[in-house]
Structures are given as C-alpha cells and as structure tokens.
Amino acid sequence: MSNNRRVALRCSGLVKRFTDVTAVNQLDLEVFSGECFGLLGPNGAGKTTTVEIFEGLTKPDEGAVELLGQTWTNGGDRALRERIGVQLQETQLAEKVTVVETLRMFRSFYQRGHDVEDVIHTVALEEKRNARVGKLSGGQKQRLAVACALVSDPEVLFLDEPTTGLDPQARLSLWDIVDRFRSGGGTILLTTHYMEEATRLCDRVAIMDHGKVIALGTPAELIESLGADQIVEFSTTQPLEDDVLTNLPAVSNLHRRGETYALTVSEIGVALPALLGEIKRQQSELVTLTTHQATLEDVFVSLTGRMLRDG
Amino acid sequence: MADKENVIDQGGLPASEVSKSTGPGAVKGQRFHPLLELTTMRVREFLREKEAVFWVFIFPVLMTFALGIAFRNTGPDKTPVAIEAATTDARVSEIAGVLGQSPEINAMVMSPDEAARALRSGKVSIVVKPGNDSFDYRFDPTRPESRAARLMVDDVLQRGKGRADVVSVGEEKITEPGARYVDFLVPGLIGMNLMGSGLWGLGFTVVIARARKLLKRFAATPMRRSHYLLSFMLSRLIFLLLEVVAVVVFAWLAFGFTVRGSWFSLVLITILGGFTFSGIGMLVAARPTTIEGVSGLMNFIMLPMWLLSGTFFSSERFPQVFQPFIQALPLTALNNVLRSVMNEGATLTSNWIPISIMLAWCVVSFIIALKIFRWQ
Numbered sequence: 001m002s003n004n005r006r007v008a009l010r011c012s013g014l015v016k017r018f019t020d021v022t023a024v025n026q027l028d029l030e031v032f033s034g035e036c037f038g039l040l041g042p043n044g045a046g047k048t049t050t051v052e053i054f055e056g057l058t059k060p061d062e063g064a065v066e067l068l069g070q071t072w073t074n075g076g077d078r079a080l081r082e083r084i085g086v087q088l089q090e091t092q093l094a095e096k097v098t099v100v101e102t103l104r105m106f107r108s109f110y111q112r113g114h115d116v117e118d119v120i121h122t123v124a125l126e127e128k129r130n131a132r133v134g135k136l137s138g139g140q141k142q143r144l145a146v147a148c149a150l151v152s153d154p155e156v157l158f159l160d161e162p163t164t165g166l167d168p169q170a171r172l173s174l175w176d177i178v179d180r181f182r183s184g185g186g187t188i189l190l191t192t193h194y195m196e197e198a199t200r201l202c203d204r205v206a207i208m209d210h211g212k213v214i215a216l217g218t219p220a221e222l223i224e225s226l227g228a229d230q231i232v233e234f235s236t237t238q239p240l241e242d243d244v245l246t247n248l249p250a251v252s253n254l255h256r257r258g259e260t261y262a263l264t265v266s267e268i269g270v271a272l273p274a275l276l277g278e279i280k281r282q283q284s285e286l287v288t289l290t291t292h293q294a295t296l297e298d299v300f301v302s303l304t305g306r307m308l309r310d311g
Numbered sequence: 312m313a314d315k316e317n318v319i320d321q322g323g324l325p326a327s328e329v330s331k332s333t334g335p336g337a338v339k340g341q342r343f344h345p346l347l348e349l350t351t352m353r354v355r356e357f358l359r360e361k362e363a364v365f366w367v368f369i370f371p372v373l374m375t376f377a378l379g380i381a382f383r384n385t386g387p388d389k390t391p392v393a394i395e396a397a398t399t400d401a402r403v404s405e406i407a408g409v410l411g412q413s414p415e416i417n418a419m420v421m422s423p424d425e426a427a428r429a430l431r432s433g434k435v436s437i438v439v440k441p442g443n444d445s446f447d448y449r450f451d452p453t454r455p456e457s458r459a460a461r462l463m464v465d466d467v468l469q470r471g472k473g474r475a476d477v478v479s480v481g482e483e484k485i486t487e488p489g490a491r492y493v494d495f496l497v498p499g500l501i502g503m504n505l506m507g508s509g510l511w512g513l514g515f516t517v518v519i520a521r522a523r524k525l526l527k528r529f530a531a532t533p534m535r536r537s538h539y540l541l542s543f544m545l546s547r548l549i550f551l552l553l554e555v556v557a558v559v560v561f562a563w564l565a566f567g568f569t570v571r572g573s574w575f576s577l578v579l580i581t582i583l584g585g586f587t588f589s590g591i592g593m594l595v596a597a598r599p600t601t602i603e604g605v606s607g608l609m610n611f612i613m614l615p616m617w618l619l620s621g622t623f624f625s626s627e628r629f630p631q632v633f634q635p636f637i638q639a640l641p642l643t644a645l646n647n648v649l650r651s652v653m654n655e656g657a658t659l660t661s662n663w664i665p666i667s668i669m670l671a672w673c674v675v676s677f678i679i680a681l682k683i684f685r686w687q
Contacts, residue, residue: 055531057527057531057687078535079533081531081532081533084531086528086531088524088527090523090524090527091527092524093523093525094352094356094520094525096356096359096360097356097359101355104342105348105349105352106532108343108344108345108347108349109532109533111533113342148528152532
C-alpha cells in the first residue's frame with residue numbers, strides 16, 4: 001500500500017488563529033493519492049478550519065498547503081478548483097429549485113465532469129430528480145450535497161462531517177457513495193466525529209484535538225497502539241484504589257469518568273478474574289460491567305481523557 | 312456505450328479512466344454556460360416565490376388603480392363657503408343670494424359656532440361675515456384652496472356690489488392626458504417599483520445565500536464571481552421590462568394613460584434604472600450576514616427616497632436648501648427622467664444630468680460592491 005505513493009495534499013506548520021482561539025496549531029499532514037483520509041476529533045478540534053484551509057476558502061496565518069502540486073493564491077485558483085469537489089458542513093442548497101436543476105447549475109461551473117443523470121444515479125436520487133430541495137429528507141439533502149461535489153469528476157473530494165445528524169440508514173447509503181468514489185481511484189479527505197465512520201471508511205486517520213494532530217495512522221494501528229484489544233468498563237458500590245487496578249495483570253491503562261472505570265486490557269481472560277478478585281478484596285460490589293473491542297474512541301479517550309462526543 | 316451500461320450496472324460513478332476511454336472529444340455531461348444556468352436559477356427562484364411575484368407585478372398595478380381612483384379628475388367641486396349669521400339679517404340673505412348665483416360656490420348660512428367648526432375641519436374653505444358695508448373673510452392662508460376661495464368669493468361679492476372688469480379676458484380651458492395626477496403618478500410608481508424590486512430582489516437573495524453558506528459553496532467552485540453578480544442583473548432585465556409594461560398597460564386601460572416620449576427611450580431608461588438599483592442592491596447586500604441586517608439597511612436607504620424623490624408628489628415641494636441632496640438621489644433622477652419621457656415626450660439627451668447621476672450611482676455601487684463583497 002505505502003510504496004512510492006503520490007501525495008495529493010500536504011500541509012506543514014499550518015496555524016490559524018481566530019480572535020479568541022487558535023483553531024489550527026502547527027499542523028503537518030500528508031494525504032496520499034487514492035486514499036481516504038479521516039480527520040477525527042470532537043467538535044471544536046479545528047477539523048473544519050483545517051479542511052477549509054485545504055479547500056482554499058480560509059487563509060492560514062502561517063504554514064503552507066500544497067494540493068495536487070499547486071498552492072492557493074490570490075485569484076487564479078480556478079484551475080485548481082476544477083479538480084476538487086467540496087461538501088461544506090453548513091451549506092444549505094436553495095430550496096425552491098429541484099435536484100436536477102441544482103446539479104445542472106453546479107455542473108455548469110466546471111469545464112469537464114460527469115453527466116448530471118449519472119451523478120443522480122450514483123447518489124440514488126432518481127426518484128427525487130424533480131423534487132424541490134426543500135422537500136428532501138436530511139439524508140437526501142446530504143446525498144445531493146455530495147452529488148454537487150462529485151459532478152465535476154474531482155480528483156480530491158472534501159467531505160466535512162458528511163453524516164452528522166443522519167439516521168443509520170442514511171449514513172450507510174452515504175458510506176456507499178464514498179466507497180465507490182474511492183474505488184474509482186479518487187482521493188478523499190473527510191472529517192467526522194464518529195469513530196465508527198472513521199474506522200469503516202478511512203485508510204488512515206489523524207486524530208485532532210485543540211488544533212493539533214495527537215495521533216496518526218491506520219485505524220488498526222491506532223487501536224493497536226493502546227497495547228490492548230479489549231476495554232473493560234465497570235462501576236462499583238464503593239470507590240476502588242486506582243493504583244491497585246493499574247497493577248492488575250494484563251491491564252495497561254486506567255481511565256475514570258465519574259463512577260465508571262475503564263480498563264485497557266490485553267488479555268481479557270487474565271484481567272477479568274483478577275479484577276473481580278480485587279473488587280471482592282476491597283469489599284465492594286460490581287454495579288455494571290461491559291467489555292468491548294477497543295475502538296478509535298478508546299484511543300481518543302486514552303490520549304485526552306475525554307470522549308469524542310464531549311466536544 | 313458498453314462502458315456506460317457497465318457503469319450503471321455497478322450503480323457507480325464512471326471512474327475518470329472509464330469516461331476518458333469513451334474516446335477523444337467525448338465530453339461527458341453536456342453543460343450550458345454558467346451565466347445562463349445562474350440566470351435561469353434566479354428566474355426560477357423568483358417565479359417560485361409567490362410573494363415576490365405579488366410585490367413586483369400585482370402590487371404596483373393595485374397601487375396605480377387605488378391612487379388613480381382616489382385622485383381622479385372629476386370637475387372641480389364647488390367651493391364651500393360659510394356665511395356667518397348670529398341672527399337672521401337682510402345682509403346675510405343678500406350675500407347668500409349673490410354667492411348662490413355663482414356656479415362655482417356652494418354657500419351655507421351657519422351660526423358663528425358652526426362656521427368656526429366647519430372652517431377648522433376643512434368642511435368650508437372660507438367664512439364670510441357681513442359687517443356694516445364691509446365683508447370680513449376668515450380663512451387659513453396656508454391652505455391653497457382657502458386662498459383660492461378668498462379670491463373667488465371676493466370677486467363675486469365685489470361684482471355684486473357693481474365692480475366692473477377693466478379689460479375683457481378670453482379663457483381657454485384644457486384638460487388633457489399628461490397633466491392629470493394619474494399621469495404624474497404612473498412614472499413615479501414605476502420608479503419606486505424599480506427601486507423596490509432591485510433592492511429587495513437582489514439584497515434578500517444574496518444575503519439568504521450567504522447566511523445559508525451557499526455563497527461559500529460557490530466560492531469553492533471555479534464559478535466566476537462576476538458571473539454570479541451578473542446573473543442578478545440579467546434576471547432583473549427580464550423582469551423589469553415586464554414590471555413596467557404591467558403598470559403602463561394597466562394605466563392605459565384604466566385611465567387612458569399615454570406615453571408621449573418614445574418607447575425606445577422608455578426601455579433604455581428602465582434598463583438603466585433597473586441596473587442602477589441592482590448596483591445599489593448589490594452594495595447593500597455586499598456585507599450583511601443576516602436578513603435583519605440587510606432589511607434594516609434597505610429600509611434606511613429606501614424610506615428617504617420614497618418620501619423625497621417625488622413618487623407621490625413633486626420633490627420640488629421640499630425647501631430649496633435640500634434640493635441639491637434630493638436631486639442627487641438615484642430615485643429622484645429616475646423619476647425625473649421617467650416623467651420627462653412619459654409625460655412631456657422629452658428625449659434622453661435633454662435629460663443628460665439625471666442620467667449621469669444614475670450612471671454614477673450604478674457604476675460606483677457596483678465597483679464598491681465587488682470590492683467589499685463577502686463570500687462567506
């Protein structure tokens with residue numbers, strides 16, 4: 001996978017400050033051609049600002065961006081814009097016009113691209129072809145937004161939280177579209193705060209927090225970096241002594257959120273009996289106990305002590 | 312063709328390689344010029360907004376109708392005159408007799424209280440009080456009809472007492488289209504309508520698109536920004552001629568309104584007016600991010616012009632000190648040219664001053680708007 005790969009997007013030393021906050025703080029990234037790269041992080045981590053700098057919509061205060069071998073300049077960017085497709089998190093398309101009219105308009109902005117009907121087929125909106133945008137469901141609107149990004153047959157597709165607020169069904173259908181674009185050879189940069197989305201779609205993930213990349217790698221590598229494959233979460237009637245828990249066999253890490261303990265565990269068969277024994281020894285009782293395969297969420301928790309959804 | 316079938320079967324996008332392999336010159340996806348697409352979009356959005364259609368086409372026609380009826384030219388009413396009489400009196404009946412003979416005067420005998428009240432409320436224009444061998448007139452000199460009544464009553468009473476005319480006068484009475492209130496009104500309504508639809512139509516659409524981050528989305532495409540702004544002008548062009556035709560045709564049918572100047576001049580000045588207010592609309596919409604913000608700005612700009620620019624009454628009525636300011640307003644300039652072309656049959660060249668004023672507004676607002684336009 002990683003031999004002699006072309007770089008589609010590279011940024012170095014990226015900084016963007018707003019009046020009260022540094023949204024992007026010394027960011028370095030490389031996205032390879034043909035991969036799906038995910039920026040994963042809670043709300044306010046600086047994902048949208050980063051993507052909009054890549055898209056040439058926001059100027060960074062410091063640092064450089066190289067997209068498809070080009071840089072954003074003042075004006076003269078039209079050639080580069082021809083080659084990318086963009087879906088913005090907050091855009092609401094005009095409600096009084098229909099799906100096909102919207103796509104035709106977007107298509108007209110580009111020298112080359114797909115047939116509008118093909119794109120409608122790709123995002124499975126044939127039945128809504130002549131429906132007004134205002135009448136579409138959330139998922140359909142989002143598919144249309146992605147269709148507007150796809151209509152130019154872009155080399156790089158930017159998707160900013162494409163599935164936020166969608167129901168599971170709508171999310172699945174969007175994932176399909178992303179998969180198909182990628183299997184056609186396209187490069188994708190997407191942001192999300194859903195770890196399952198990043199795991200499912202992305203070849204590589206950068207976990208962002210407070211404008212910085214705090215972890216980078218394939219989802220599998222990142223989960224592996226926890227040194228564990230299971231997470232044991234439990235709560236007890238009495239508080240337990242933290243350091244004793246950390247010293248239990250096969251336990252590599254401990255996080256505590258309120259009443260709940262989360263143990264990062266390499267061998268659950270070893271760790272669980274030891275834990276139960278320890279709870280008994282401390283004369284406490286289990287209230288809840290769950291275990292699951294480690295996920296990117298756990299990676300984030302172990303790096304920041306917070307949940308992704310906490311924001 | 313096989314490629315295409317295949318693609319559809321997969322339910323997937325034709326990958327770049329696939330579409331390229333369809334052969335050289337096979338430009339997939341026919342497209343129209345972006346300016347045409349954007350303009351069509353404007354037109355669609357406008358036509359699908361029923362309220363907008365009402366305000367732009369129906370409202371001015373209703374307005375013309377209502378005002379044309381309210382101020383229609385019927386023969387001048389008789390001037391109401393009160394004769395103040397504390398008691399019945401020979402002089403009172405003599406005055407009543409003399410005034411009653413005039414076809415233009417409606418004389419009423421009233422008690423002093425009644426007469427005072429009638430004068431105050433405007434029911435009569437003047438009160439005549441007989442004295443010993445004299446007449447006292449009581450009237451409000453700031454009311455034009457009272458001043459006219461004074462002259463008329465005095466003339467009739469003096470003649471009744473035997474005053475003779477020194478020279479004989481001939482009279483020629485004319486009432487012709489072009490001099491009536493409705494003739495004054497129609498060009499003003501057209502001007503006001505061009506201003507309103509230019510500012511609202513453009514200002515709202517742009518600010519809504521900005522608030523919904525649609526402008527930002529456009530900025531992320533290779534769309535030429537000038538195309539976006541130009542599409543507003545072109546779509547306005549389609550509608551503004553219809554707006555003018557709707558009002559003029561209605562006024563012609565209902566009130567016999569005629570355009571004395573050339574239709575060509577009228578079309579040109581309408582286009583210039585439409586562009587001028589599109590430019591101002593663009594400037595107003597260049598920065599605000601909320602509808603409230605742009606509404607405030609638009610009212611701030613339009614209200615003074617509704618009052619000052621001679622839509623319903625001549626702007627000449629304002630004091631001389633304000634005239635340079637009033638004449639420099641774009642709506643005053645447009646109204647002046649429209650009236651001069653429609654009512655007086657003037658040419659555009661004779662109106663070069665107001666036309667230059669409009670051109671200046673148009674060009675300057677567009678340039679500033681383009682410079683300060685906020686895309687996100």
